[in-house]
Amino acid sequence: MSTPTKIAQFVAPTQASLLYSPDDGRGTLITNMWIANTTGSAATVTFYDVPNGLSASDNNTLVPQQSIAANSYEQLKGSIVLGTGNELQVKSNTANALTITVYGVEYVTRAGKIATNTTTGQGQTIQMVQAAPSTATSFGVLSQPSGDGGYGV
Numbered sequence: 001m002s003t004p005t006k007i008a009q010f011v012a013p014t015q016a017s018l019l020y021s022p023d024d025g026r027g028t029l030i031t032n033m034w035i036a037n038t039t040g041s042a043a044t045v046t047f048y049d050v051p052n053g054l055s056a057s058d059n060n061t062l063v064p065q066q067s068i069a070a071n072s073y074e075q076l077k078g079s080i081v082l083g084t085g086n087e088l089q090v091k092s093n094t095a096n097a098l099t100i101t102v103y104g105v106e107y108v109t110r111a112g113k114i115a116t117n118t119t120t121g122q123g124q125t126i127q128m129v130q131a132a133p134s135t136a137t138s139f140g141v142l143s144q145p146s147g148d149g150g151y152g153v
Contacts, residue, residue, distance in 0.1 A: 004031040008102040012045055012092035016056035019047075020102055021087040030080040030088065030104040037068040043097035044068070045090060047076075052085030068098060084109065 007028065008020040022028045037043050047063040048056040068074050082088060092098045 002105045004029075004103040004105050006101060007104050007106065008088075008100070010090065010100050011096055012090045012098040012100055014092060014095050016046070016048055016089045016091040019088045019090045019100060020082070022082050022084055022106060024084055025109060026084060027107045027109045028082045028104050029107070030082065030102055032078070032103050033076045034073060034101040034103075035066070035068050035076070036073040036099045036101070037070060037097055038099060039094065039097040040070050041094065041097070042067055042069050043092050043094040045092050045098050045100070048087075048089040049080060049082070050087040050089050052083075056089045056091070065093075 007030075010017075010019050012019075020028070020030075033047075035045055044065040044067050045063065046061060046065050048060050049062050050056050050060050054060065062080070063076065066074065066076075080088070088102070090100055
């Protein structure tokens with residue numbers, strides 16, 4: 001897999017706003033985010049994983065109102081996969097208080113989709129697509145049979 005690089009840096013506004021969205025034909029694996037509070041007062045941050053064509057709401061909240069202490073930082077670890085058209089949005093309760101830095105890996109996708117999640121009579125199928133050509137890595141198709149709950153390739 002490719003090494004994560006900085007893909008976005010943004011001062012969080014007080015209204016939910018676009019922090020990052022993959023370009024057409026690409027998906028992104030976000031590997032971690034840093035939140036720096038550069039003020040003398042605590043501030044909160046909220047992150048949203050907004051599907052294509054929708055708006056930030058309680059239904060797509062990733063991190064609700066995380067408090068960041070004055071003159072400090074937090075690192076959010078974990079992976080988020082954004083497909084073409086999806087948006088990572090952010091807002092703060094205090095203007096110009098929080099700088100958000102996002103690290104991740106962009107992938108070239110087939111037909112502009114990072115993953116297809118389909119439910120069938122046999123269980124759930126999740127299709128992972130080819131990684132960026134520079135990595136020369138590809139993923140197989142994982143399927144979860146309805147019987148034993150295990151994954152097969």
